[in-house]
Amino acid sequence: MRFLTNTDARRWSDRAFWAGKKPWTGFRRQEFSIEKLDAGLKTQIARVLAKNLLSIDNHECLLTLTEWGVWESAECMPLAEKYRLSLGCTDPIIDVPGHCFDPSEQDLLFALLAMVLYFIWGCECVSVAGGWAIRISHDEYLEVITAKRGTSDEVLAELRGLGLKKL
Numbered sequence: 001m002r003f004l005t006n007t008d009a010r011r012w013s014d015r016a017f018w019a020g021k022k023p024w025t026g027f028r029r030q031e032f033s034i035e036k037l038d039a040g041l042k043t044q045i046a047r048v049l050a051k052n053l054l055s056i057d058n059h060e061c062l063l064t065l066t067e068w069g070v071w072e073s074a075e076c077m078p079l080a081e082k083y084r085l086s087l088g089c090t091d092p093i094i095d096v097p098g099h100c101f102d103p104s105e106q107d108l109l110f111a112l113l114a115m116v117l118y119f120i121w122g123c124e125c126v127s128v129a130g131g132w133a134i135r136i137s138h139d140e141y142l143e144v145i146t147a148k149r150g151t152s153d154e155v156l157a158e159l160r161g162l163g164l165k166k167l
Contacts, residue, residue, distance in 0.1 A: 001105055003089045004098030009064045012100065016062070016128045027145040030156055031167040034117065035140035042117035044162055045142070049125070049134060050110035052155040054103050059128040063112060065097040067122025067138040075119035083111065141167060 004012060034045065053061045068075065080093070087108070089096060101109045116123045116136055126133040132152040135143040144159070146152045160166075 001087055001108055002100040003096045004100055005096055009062060009098030012062050013126045016126065029143055029145045032142045032159055032164040033140065033167055034142050039118060041162060043114055045159065046110050046113035046117055048155065048158045049113050050106050053125060053127045054101060054106045054109060060100055060102050061109065061125060061127045063099045063109065063123055063125040065093050065121060065123050068093060070138040071120040075121065080115055083115065
């Protein structure tokens with residue numbers, strides 16, 4: 001895994017996914033409520049997302065943390081800091097919020113997505129090959145966006161199969 005500053009993460013996602021388009025606009029999107037979900041369901045969601053974000057054509061994906069510290073009663077910063085430290089990152093999240101995963105690191109992506117969901121944080125995650133991305137908000141919704149039809153149909157079906165409610 002590589003850690004990226006905000007500037008480097010923006011460059012990476014612009015080059016790899018947005019390709020000159022304005023990020024998060026003009027794409028097909030589906031939003032799901034993730035409010036008041038139990039830890040077991042959050043774990044399943046993280047597993048579905050990690051599996052699908054990294055399984056397509058062996059390409060990298062980028063997860064950038066965008067919101068933390070909003071619901072301090074729900075987060076465990078020592079856990080997040082130790083996770084990052086165990087992977088070689090000594091910088092605080094505010095300085096280095098980007099996490100670039102290669103296909104062999106699906107378990108690391110799963111762990112970080114689970115933390116984002118458990119701690120009620122926000123993140124953006126972009127899949128290079130899949131033509132789709134997700135945004136998780138501290139306001140407890142999950143947004144799946146796609147660059148073209150059919151790209152994320154499987155992951156949308158898996159999320160609906162978990163009983164997530166569309167917004």
